[in-house]
Amino acid sequence: MLQMGAQVSRSEIVKDKLKDQAGALTPAERLLSDVLLRDYPMSGLQSITKLAEAAGVSTPTVIRLARKLGFDGFPEMQAALRDEASAQIKKPILKREGWPQGRKDSPAFRNFAEAVFDNLNQTIERLDPATFDAVAEVLADTQRSIFLLGGRITRSNADYFFNHLQIIRPGVTLLSQSPNVWPQYLIDMGPCSVLVIFDIRRYETDLARLASLAKERGVVIVLFTDQWGSPISRTADHVINALVEVPSSWDSTLAINLIVEALIAAIQTQRLEQATDRIEALEDMFLSTRIFRK
Amino acid sequence: MLQMGAQVSRSEIVKDKLKDQAGALTPAERLLSDVLLRDYPMSGLQSITKLAEAAGVSTPTVIRLARKLGFDGFPEMQAALRDEASAQIKKPILKREGWPQGRKDSPAFRNFAEAVFDNLNQTIERLDPATFDAVAEVLADTQRSIFLLGGRITRSNADYFFNHLQIIRPGVTLLSQSPNVWPQYLIDMGPCSVLVIFDIRRYETDLARLASLAKERGVVIVLFTDQWGSPISRTADHVINALVEVPSSWDSTLAINLIVEALIAAIQTQRLEQATDRIEALEDMFLSTRIFRK
DNA sequence: CCCCATTTGAAGCATTTGTTACAGAATAAT
DNA sequence: ATTATTCTGTAACAAATGCTTCAAATGGGG
Incomplete structure (x- = not known):
């Protein structure tokens, strides 16, 4: 199963990083960033080869960008993108409102109800x-x-x-x-x-x-x-x-x-x-x- | 009652296929189907290895299921899932919340569940x-x-x-x-x-x-x-x-x-x-x- | 014009992925 | 109980993916 990032205060981490670094990007990286943002975050979920092709750059460029954004490598960035997409898609059909404040239910009961x-x-x-x-x-x-x-x-x-x-x-x-x-x-x-x-x-x-x-x-x-x-x-x-x-x-x-x-x-x-x-x-x-x- | 309608072209092809075949699935395939549906469609976008691990089955089982659903191999199924996810994400957020889109449930059922x-x-x-x-x-x-x-x-x-x-x-x-x-x-x-x-x-x-x-x-x-x-x-x-x-x-x-x-x-x-x-x-x-x- | 720094992709390599073949395990059916 | 059938994972394999290296472009300053 996908592990949900525990720290998803902002769900669009990669996008933010891309914007932050926007000025520091090289021309080829910019082409790539463009493709990445175009149908964010799904375009980043292809294989590195397809992604590179779609952006008209080479695969090393993709890796360099991922590193520039602070990831270890391409798979790591992709995992981040996948988590973001997952968080976005999650549709609470019928949601239970956040657990009421100040209740002293046991965590067990809470988990059970959830x-x-x-x-x-x-x-x-x-x-x-x-x-x-x-x-x-x-x-x-x-x-x-x-x-x-x-x-x-x-x-x-x-x-x-x-x-x-x-x-x-x-x-x-x-x-x-x-x-x-x-x-x-x-x-x-x-x-x-x-x-x-x-x-x-x-x-x-x-x-x-x-x-x-x-x-x-x-x-x-x-x-x-x-x-x-x-x-x-x-x-x-x-x-x-x-x-x-x-x-x-x-x-x-x-x-x-x-x-x-x-x-x-x-x-x-x-x-x-x-x-x-x-x-x-x-x-x-x-x-x-x-x-x-x- | 839920109203039946002519098959509207829905975006959740894979899910439908999974439901159709639900009866014909073997136990291991069912485990897998369960994981696939749990956080649909994102869970299917991992590598076949991770997916198999998450479901507690072997990779051949994943391929067999993909074939059973009518795909050529795992990558083909994954591509279909990616398209579905992409289509879903493009929708405005408002449309994604609440009752799932494209469902043909009657308002009665909906009201009841709510x-x-x-x-x-x-x-x-x-x-x-x-x-x-x-x-x-x-x-x-x-x-x-x-x-x-x-x-x-x-x-x-x-x-x-x-x-x-x-x-x-x-x-x-x-x-x-x-x-x-x-x-x-x-x-x-x-x-x-x-x-x-x-x-x-x-x-x-x-x-x-x-x-x-x-x-x-x-x-x-x-x-x-x-x-x-x-x-x-x-x-x-x-x-x-x-x-x-x-x-x-x-x-x-x-x-x-x-x-x-x-x-x-x-x-x-x-x-x-x-x-x-x-x-x-x-x-x-x-x-x-x-x-x-x- | 040349040099240097930077950017970029081609080529090659290790790793991982997706697939196949096969044999053991589990079921069902005598 | 034994056999036949189906199911399912292990192991080997091929095909990609992801990554590294390196050399060719690129593009300003001297």
Whole structure:
């Protein structure tokens, strides 16, 4: 990975140096400096040969300029340029405002939160809108029946998704954790079924086996996994990768939950009419059972 | 929903190719892809050696990936990345900030994500570090037994917390959803017990009733609730307020999960030694049961 | 006109890079 | 368990890159 200059108060160090030295440059160096500044800092990221050619000078000139600017050699200058470009390009999609002053949070908590924010950002960035749409669509289709299953850690995510889907639409099933009863669910799956699987790090072979069995039956498979990708990625029709790494012994499933919640919102919107009826009916029933209870 | 559109000529060719091929990547290639996407596109502008090192793979793997993406070799891919970076940098800064350019996400998705980020930010800001520490401490104390319970929506959060706590320490119980069996748990609760309750909007009276019964028995009560505060707030010893509102028919429990995950990390660290033993033992047992199964 | 200082590129060299071939490792499939 | 298949790193190689040396330009002052 690129190491971020820790001291990036000014991000355009090379440019400044070029300007400072502008008077002390020789004609050939000036040609070079010109090219360097023309589409700064990218032009400096080519090989020394190409750069020299582009400026119409020789390679030693490039090295001499780099030295004049205080670098050890060309690669060092290039590294500086790369860091600058990296800093410029970094796009905070959704930034968390600087950490509030005077808080006494432990650094650990802080790091944890920062990591989570990074994960969410990157997950959104890597998410293919088309995939999201396709998944939302297939899950909103009431012609299809839906089956959900999570792993050891992700079972809660599956449960959360199930909990909401079940309220929004009919035909939703949460598979039991024990593989020995899966055949009973499998037999009900067909081309009009959707199997939503959650499988992150420490991928579970049982899940993969189930996925391929389901695939054989023509089931549409939606996979939620981590950045590295469960082996089920190959079997699945739609794959959603979420970043899960945080400074902890455990993985964070927040990014997965973000997508799940966004999907719930999308699906709900998509079939607003039917859903509201359904929810009202449910509310009524909840009230009734409450009356039962006391 | 995200709107699909005709393929606009986007500048992020390599990224697209990476996403397209995501399913067909081998594990090592995925490591590499991860590094490539992490600080895209700059990380790909290093030498092949550095890049391979950063990803923890060998240089041939880099070449193989480049070929898989349709490039002739590594330099070709790098040139493509350089062009992309160049194109991005030329854009006015204003255009680069905020939501990434060229994404076809719907405004709905965008709003949702922004709301979630706001929630997380504000939740952290409102969180009293002292409360956090106190809760972490009380939950790390193995002298105490822990009981967890969630509501209709938050049951998954309770389950997630339970799932991890149970691995880290002994004496953790997840209460059933049905109130009629709660007395059986209540009878085991005392001054050395902790009851963790999740109760957000549409506060459930049953939960409140349980809380006060537990309180009478001297149980320490930890409450996760929303920004408005469940009625249990008065009974509880420690209250954690998380923002839950998003543009959806449903509340978002992401902020709650953030705190839960942070707590898990904190607790784990706090009793690292014992926990690791325990986890190793568990791993062994998991392996054994796997053997049973097949 | 010659000398000296400075600038510059050509040529050559060591190093690093990008690539290929191959064999050990890991998986999956009998 | 054994085999076949796929994956992946090591090692050797070729091709550049980055650098050094040195001599040819250049360009003022005497």
